[in-house]
Amino acid sequence: MMFNSLTFVGFAAVFFAGWWLVRGRVGRPIAWSYLVVGSLVFYGWSRWTSTIVLAAIVLVSFGSGRLIARWPGRRSVLALAIAGVLGPLLVLKYLDFLIAQVNALGELAGAGVHVGAVGLAAPLGISFFTLSAISYAIDVHTEEIQPTRNVMEHAAFLAVFPVLISGPIVRGHQVLPQLAELPATTAEQRWAGLKQITYGLVKKCIIADHIAGFTSEIYDLNAPPASSGLWWFVTALYAIQIYCDFSGYTDIALGLGRWMGLALPENFRHPYLSTSIREFWGRWNISFSSWLRDYIYFPLARVWGGKFGAVSAVMVTFVVSGLWHGAAWTFVVWGMLHGVLLIVEHWSGWDRRIKALPGGRILATLIVFFTISLVLVVFRANDLGQAWSIFKIMFSFERTPYSWVMRDRTSFHEPTWLLLPAVFVIVEARHLVDFDSSKFAVAIRDRTKLGWVVIALLLLACVYLRGRASPFIYAGF
Amino acid sequence: MGGTPWSEPTFRALALAGGLFAIWFGAGPFPQHQAETQTQLRHEWRQCADVVLVGDSELGWGLHPEVIEDELHGAYRVVNFGYLNISLLNDAYMAGAEAVLDPGTPHRTMIIGVTSSNVSLLSAQNHRFEREARDIAAARHAGHPPSVDLDWHDELDLRLRPRGLCGLLWNLCSSGSQQPIGYNGHLPVFTSWHDETARIPEEIDTLNPEEPVYDERTVEPLVRRIHELHEHGIDVIAYVAPDIPAIAAVSGPRGYDPAWYERRLRGAGAVVVAYPPDLTTFDGVHLDPPSARRFSHLLGRVVAAAMPPRAAVPAGRCAWPLETGHP
Numbered sequence: 146m147m148f149n150s151l152t153f154v155g156f157a158a159v160f161f162a163g164w165w166l167v168r169g170r171v172g173r174p175i176a177w178s179y180l181v182v183g184s185l186v187f188y189g190w191s192r193w194t195s196t197i198v199l200a201a202i203v204l205v206s207f208g209s210g211r212l213i214a215r216w217p218g219r220r221s222v223l224a225l226a227i228a229g230v231l232g233p234l235l236v237l238k239y240l241d242f243l244i245a246q247v248n249a250l251g252e253l254a255g256a257g258v259h260v261g262a263v264g265l266a267a268p269l270g271i272s273f274f275t276l277s278a279i280s281y282a283i284d285v286h287t288e289e290i291q292p293t294r295n296v297m298e299h300a301a302f303l304a305v306f307p308v309l310i311s312g313p314i315v316r317g318h319q320v321l322p323q324l325a326e327l328p329a330t331t332a333e334q335r336w337a338g339l340k341q342i343t344y345g346l347v348k349k350c351i352i353a354d355h356i357a358g359f360t361s362e363i364y365d366l367n368a369p370p371a372s373s374g375l376w377w378f379v380t381a382l383y384a385i386q387i388y389c390d391f392s393g394y395t396d397i398a399l400g401l402g403r404w405m406g407l408a409l410p411e412n413f414r415h416p417y418l419s420t421s422i423r424e425f426w427g428r429w430n431i432s433f434s435s436w437l438r439d440y441i442y443f444p445l446a447r448v449w450g451g452k453f454g455a456v457s458a459v460m461v462t463f464v465v466s467g468l469w470h471g472a473a474w475t476f477v478v479w480g481m482l483h484g485v486l487l488i489v490e491h492w493s494g495w496d497r498r499i500k501a502l503p504g505g506r507i508l509a510t511l512i513v514f515f516t517i518s519l520v521l522v523v524f525r526a527n528d529l530g531q532a533w534s535i536f537k538i539m540f541s542f543e544r545t546p547y548s549w550v551m552r553d554r555t556s557f558h559e560p561t562w563l564l565l566p567a568v569f570v571i572v573e574a575r576h577l578v579d580f581d582s583s584k585f586a587v588a589i590r591d592r593t594k595l596g597w598v599v600i601a602l603l604l605l606a607c608v609y610l611r612g613r614a615s616p617f618i619y620a621g622f
Numbered sequence: 623m624g625g626t627p628w629s630e631p632t633f634r635a636l637a638l639a640g641g642l643f644a645i646w647f648g649a650g651p652f653p654q655h656q657a658e659t660q661t662q663l664r665h666e667w668r669q670c671a672d673v674v675l676v677g678d679s680e681l682g683w684g685l686h687p688e689v690i691e692d693e694l695h696g697a698y699r700v701v702n703f704g705y706l707n708i709s710l711l712n713d714a715y716m717a718g719a720e721a722v723l724d725p726g727t728p729h730r731t732m733i734i735g736v737t738s739s740n741v742s743l744l745s746a747q748n749h750r751f752e753r754e755a756r757d758i759a760a761a762r763h764a765g766h767p768p769s770v771d772l773d774w775h776d777e778l779d780l781r782l783r784p785r786g787l788c789g790l791l792w793n794l795c796s797s798g799s800q801q802p803i804g805y806n807g808h809l810p811v812f813t814s815w816h817d818e819t820a821r822i823p824e825e826i827d828t829l830n831p832e833e834p835v836y837d838e839r840t841v842e843p844l845v846r847r848i849h850e851l852h853e854h855g856i857d858v859i860a861y862v863a864p865d866i867p868a869i870a871a872v873s874g875p876r877g878y879d880p881a882w883y884e885r886r887l888r889g890a891g892a893v894v895v896a897y898p899p900d901l902t903t904f905d906g907v908h909l910d911p912p913s914a915r916r917f918s919h920l921l922g923r924v925v926a927a928a929m930p931p932r933a934a935v936p937a938g939r940c941a942w943p944l945e946t947g948h949p
Binding site: 151332335336338339358362365596597598600601602604605608609610611612 | 630631632634635636638639642643646782784902910912
């Protein structure tokens, strides 16, 4: 079930009506069970077999937490626990990729052996809840958190439906104390939740889905149009699309969390306002990048030591990051490019030098945005060959007019496009106002007494101004 | 914040959004209105066009008569007779389409879009077109507007379709009196809430699985009809749409082979246009706007090659845009 579907609207209405009724009137185990049952309905709606994988990971994670606590400090138990929760992800998501690589190597070596693909389908969101389960095992091992004692509480932690499909990746210390309390929601929480859900829907349904129609049409053409201007435009648009798609999902997830009384971790902080690649990774998919930092980069850098060790740790971390997004070489190369960019930035200090110039922060922001957008070409391309063709066209500065592409081959003429830049700026400006604690910002907020009217209009717009419905990009990871 | 639920902005916003949604949901484009328009247009056009397009929603949604007219330099009149709903190339429908063509003009063309939906035995059993014709005649005789029943799924889908900025504001100003089907049968493509790839295989699946569905019986009436059209002096241009994988998984084992249909249509004397492989859809089945436009251009060029050039539509023909009699 996707947040941008009619089915979800019906589900949410029933779920929250029940939640607000039962919360505070029943004990926590029943409340956890209610959360878990609702989450299983949400998750299994389109493919019920997915719930088996989810339930298996929840049970393995719960059991391994108990075992780790029983034999504290034993690395073998931790390794077993990690293997137990990671196994389904590796098999379901990467087995066919591995087989394809083995076949390709065999073909190169002239072995003449071909292993058939297994054709397993990874359930939605498996990459997200698997990482949560791994962090739980490690955190119990390091005694940062206590293991859960109730399987329903544990299931509610790993499988609470807002974060199930596309995160943010939650950790035990963030969610378990809240589940132990489960306070009733306040009016402020509900209002903040509704605003966040609405902004998320606007980002997804109005901005990302409109852009997605156009960028997909261009990327899916048999031959990339030979116009560098068009590709620079599409590249910038895709950067906006993926941000609005993913952060839109996160906003909806966080808003739903607020409606449950849970404060889920923020996942985005205006990443395109970053003035360095390092800063970008502190603002983009924060729960994932901090997970990589804490559970892969730091341990590797500690073990390997020195400059070379740090560089190697960065590269390994970003290759893992790429592979986490998908079993394809485009993602691996995308991750490696980010690793290289980070290392080059660290050694050259280009960002500091540029920021020291007059207007340097703006210049650095633009450089970072276009760098990130360029690397996203590899991320979005159907294969590395297409990415290479696109780069060649972009940097040939070919001035072929592309009006025919706009007019005849895409839906670019849709008048709603006129709204997109304004909506994007407004949505982002809203973030700036919310995060700014200056008196000016407070004054603006205080004047918005009719904010509920704006939210109602935006909700209506999400239905009737929406673009072609497309799945959330990160749900596929 | 406190007190009654209505003192909370959350519930006020949700209530207002719900109210506004109810207004837009109840306003245009009226599904009933749209279905009636489709039906009426197809039964009321008479003897006005030079080119008529026939087929199911894959053709009806999107293929643009005006784009084809552009390729004909505006000298010929084109009508899209495509029929939404799992469709039919049966005798009644084809006769209805032929009646749209002007018998007084020497050059007439029918463009037939063949899909696995409209040549199946299921479509041969579809008598909706005749039934609607009877209903319209009866309603007209009784002096009240005809009505067409939609199932709840279609109705919901129509009412929830995105309208775009213009559609939303237009509805705001005109209380939804928008008429989505053009006078020439053009039905603009909307994006769809749901994916069509599941529905059509289910419909094909309702046929007896033991019986081969796509065989001589499904092409013979069409071949016979093409011969008759030729006898009436009407050129026939056809294309056969390949199935997307989800539908091919059902239609393929039942014998749907686009190449076989192409050979049979060519053998009957139709000019067969190769279906461009890179056309894309908005819902898995129906062409998206750019693809529909591109395919319309392609068909227009094929028609232009078959029709002799002329300066303009001869004078004295019926009024254009067509008067459909619809309010």
